[in-house]
Amino acid sequence: MFGQLFVKECRQTAKSLIYWLTVLILVFSYTSQLGELEIDGEPQKGQQEYGYKLSQDPAFLMKSTLGQLTEEYVRKRYTTYPVGFYKSVTLNEEEDQRIGEILQETAGIGGRKEAERVMEEWYAATQPADETNPAASAITGRLKVEPADGLTADRFHELMEEVDGILGGGSDYNEANRKNNARVPMTYEDAVREYDTLIKKDRLSGGYARLFCDYMGIFLGVLPVFLATTRGLRDRRSRMQELIYTRKCSSLTVTAGRYLAMLVMLTIPVLALSFIPLSKCISYAGMAGIAVDLWAFVKYTFGWLCPTIMIVTAAGMFLTELTETAVAVLAQGVWWFAAIFGGVQRLKGGMYGWNLVPRHNTQMNWQGFQDGFAQLAANRIFYAVLSLLLVMGTAFIFEQKRKGRLHIRGKILAHRKNKS
Numbered sequence: 001m002f003g004q005l006f007v008k009e010c011r012q013t014a015k016s017l018i019y020w021l022t023v024l025i026l027v028f029s030y031t032s033q034l035g036e037l038e039i040d041g042e043p044q045k046g047q048q049e050y051g052y053k054l055s056q057d058p059a060f061l062m063k064s065t066l067g068q069l070t071e072e073y074v075r076k077r078y079t080t081y082p083v084g085f086y087k088s089v090t091l092n093e094e095e096d097q098r099i100g101e102i103l104q105e106t107a108g109i110g111g112r113k114e115a116e117r118v119m120e121e122w123y124a125a126t127q128p129a130d131e132t133n134p135a136a137s138a139i140t141g142r143l144k145v146e147p148a149d150g151l152t153a154d155r156f157h158e159l160m161e162e163v164d165g166i167l168g169g170g171s172d173y174n175e176a177n178r179k180n181n182a183r184v185p186m187t188y189e190d191a192v193r194e195y196d197t198l199i200k201k202d203r204l205s206g207g208y209a210r211l212f213c214d215y216m217g218i219f220l221g222v223l224p225v226f227l228a229t230t231r232g233l234r235d236r237r238s239r240m241q242e243l244i245y246t247r248k249c250s251s252l253t254v255t256a257g258r259y260l261a262m263l264v265m266l267t268i269p270v271l272a273l274s275f276i277p278l279s280k281c282i283s284y285a286g287m288a289g290i291a292v293d294l295w296a297f298v299k300y301t302f303g304w305l306c307p308t309i310m311i312v313t314a315a316g317m318f319l320t321e322l323t324e325t326a327v328a329v330l331a332q333g334v335w336w337f338a339a340i341f342g343g344v345q346r347l348k349g350g351m352y353g354w355n356l357v358p359r360h361n362t363q364m365n366w367q368g369f370q371d372g373f374a375q376l377a378a379n380r381i382f383y384a385v386l387s388l389l390l391v392m393g394t395a396f397i398f399e400q401k402r403k404g405r406l407h408i409r410g411k412i413l414a415h416r417k418n419k420s
Contacts, residue, residue, distance in 0.1 A: 001249060001253065002253055002256070002257055005249060005253065005254065005257035005258075006257045006260055006261055008257075009257050009258045009260075009261030009262075010261045010264065010265060012231070012261075013227070013231070013261055013262060013265045014265065016227065016230065016231070018226050018227050018230045019227055019265060021226075022223045022224070022226065022227055022266070023269045025219060025223060026216070026219060026220075026223070026269055026270065026273065027269070027273065029215065029216070029218070029219045030215070030216070030273050030276070033215045034211070034212065034215055034276075034277065037208070037277055037280060038280075039204070039208070039280055039281065039284040040195075040363070041288075042192070042195055042288075043188060043191035043192055043195055045188055047188070047191075049185070050185070050186040050187065050188060050190065050191035051185075051186045051191065052183045052184060052185055052186055053183070053184060053185075053186050053190060054179055054180065054182050054183060054184075055182040055183070055184045056182075057182070058153055059147075060144075060182050060184075061178070061179065061181060061182040062147045062151075062153070062156055063144040063145055063146060063147065064142065064144060064181040064182050064183075065156075065160060065172070065173065065178060065181045065182075066103075066106055066107045066144075066145040066146075066147060067122075067142060067143035067144045067145045068142070068143070068172060068181060069099075069102075069103060069106075069163065069173065070103060070107065070109060070115050070118060070119065070143060070145050071119065071143050073099055073100065073103060073112065073115055074112060074115050074116050074119060076090060076091070076096070077089070077090055078090075078091070078167050078171065079171070079172070080167050080168060080169070080170040080171045081170045081171075081341075082168055082169050082170035087168075087170070089167050089168060089171075091166065091167075095166050098162075098166060099163065099166065100112070102159050102162065102163060103115065105148065105151070105155075105159065106147060106148055106151055106155075106156060106159055107145045107146070107147060107148055108148040108149075109145070118143075118145060119143055122143050122144070122145075123143070157175070157178070160173040160174070160178060161173070161174060161175065176351070194364050197364075197366045197367070198363065198364060198366065199290050201366050202293075202366050203290075203291055203292055203293040203296070204281050204284070204285055204290060204291075204292045204293070205277075205278060205281040205282075205292050205293045205294070205296035205297065206293055206296045206300075206366075207362075207363035207364060207366065208277050208280075208281055208296075208363045209274070209277075209296040209297045209299070209300040209301075210300060210304075210349070210360045210362075210363065210369065211277075211360070211361070211362065211363045212273075212274060212277055212297060212300070213300050213301070213304040213305055213360070214359055214360045214361050216270055216273070216305055217304070217305055217308055217357045217358065217359075218340060218357060220266075220270070220305055220308050220309055220312070220357075221308055221312060221336045221339055221340065221356055221357040222312065222332055222333060222336040223266075223312075224262070224266055224309050224312040224313040224316065225312050225313070225315065225316035225328055225329055225332040225333075226316075226329060227262055227266070227313070227316075228262060228312075228313045228314075228315075228316030228317045228320065228328065229316050229319075229320045229326050229328045229329055231258065231262065231317075232316070232317055232320035232321055233320060233324070233325075233326065250399075251395045251396070251398040251399035251402060252392070252395040252399075254395075254398065255317070255391060255394050255395040255398055256391060256395070258317070259313065259314065259317060259391050259394075262313050263306070263309060263310060263313060266309050266313070267301070267302075267305075267306060267309060270301055270305060270309075271297075271298065271301055274297035274298070274301055275297070277297070278294070278296075278297050282294075303380060304358070304376075304380065306384075307379075307380040307381075307383040307384045307387070308356065308357060308383065310383065310384055310387035310388075311356070311383040311384075311386055311387040311390075312332060312356075313387070314386075314387035314388070314390035314391050314394070315328065315331070315332060315335075315387075315390055316328040316329075316332060317390070317391065317394045318390040318391075318393055318394045318397075319331060321394045321397045321398055321401075322394075322397055335356060336356070336357075339355050339356035339357045340357060348360070348361060348362050348365055348368065349361070349362065349365045349368045349369055349372065351368075351372060352372050352375050352376040352379055353375065353379070354379055354382070355379070356383070358376055358379060358380075
């Protein structure tokens with residue numbers, strides 16, 4: 001019975017215009033974001049740049065952060081990203097005075113004129129820039145300000161949190177973003193080590209599979225809700241509810257069959273698209289004479305992306321069955337917006353948290369992935385379990401409606417299972 005229902009639901013999904021629109025959007029998102037993906041070769045000596053890394057030196061972090069605060073204090077404008085979008089903040093007189101007091105305590109800078117003098121002296125001493133490596137120059141040439149004597153790390157972090165609060169949050173001074181201030185250019189040796197990690201520990205395809213999941217996860221964090229909602233409302237529009245209510249299948253069987261069918265049909269195009277970057281990895285590995293993990297994209301798709309598909313689909317089914325409206329689309333849109341822009345500072349991976357859409361916007365940073373793996377696994381398991389609970393909740397609501405209860409829009413007579 002379940003197998004027949006599952007196959008029928010797959011056929012129904014395949015006939016849905018919304019489903020094929022979803023597939024087209026996924027294809028478009030892949031081609032626009034990863035369509036020109038090229039496998040990065042081994043770093044060569046004399047390259048203009050090798051990227052950057054984060055310094056682990058606490059003193060350097062303090063100097064870089066205080067340098068940025070000094071510059072913004074002089075300009076009287078502060079950059080923040082409270083919900084992922086750029087925002088320029090201008091403070092009132094009282095708030096501006098407090099920032100000045102914090103600079104006095106942390107850097108010994110007494111007022112805006114002294115801050116201007118510190119900036120002028122720094123840039124006069126550090127110019128001209130390194131014209132052979134403009135990216136490195138842009139990083140190393142940023143203002144650095146020595147901390148005041150006696151300033152402890154704890155007090156520094158406490159005051160930077162206060163600065164972030166004054167600015168309204170989302171600044172480079174809060175705990176999550178502060179470490180990004182300590183960026184330093186990578187050396188050739190750093191780049192070689194990172195490349196070796198990608199080849200030996202990630203077997204090349206592992207890193208690109210994470211990058212694939214990063215981009216696909218953005219769209220899969222919202223698209224499945226449209227399919228789930230339209231599928232749930234279709235029976236009502238076609239007046240098939242009463243017929244469905246009288247079927248012998250249990251409510252859980254009907255709900256689970258429909259849910260599994262949508263999961264399978266949504267996962268198939270994702271797996272199909274993953275063969276494109278996998279083929280590029282295989283081609284590069286063949287030329288470079290290195291081993292590649294042939295199953296990396298499959299493992300990451302099921303472990304990383306499927307829980308997102310599961311929870312978005314389950315939430316759409318639950319809210320649609322409960323309200324008999326398309327409110328699930330609005331609710332998921334709000335959740336998706338918060339998830340995407342709430343995780344904007346975690347793009348490079350290693351800080352996955354409980355976000356609906358974990359981010360890892362690089363094929364590198366294997367160590368960050370390893371450091372955050374336990375949290376990522378907990379995240380994915382949590383959403384998978386929550387989705388199953390929502391499916392069970394959907395089945396419960398469905399069963400109550402079969403018995404003539406919980407009607408939201410219009411009355412449907414109680415229906416009992418046909419025992420004959």
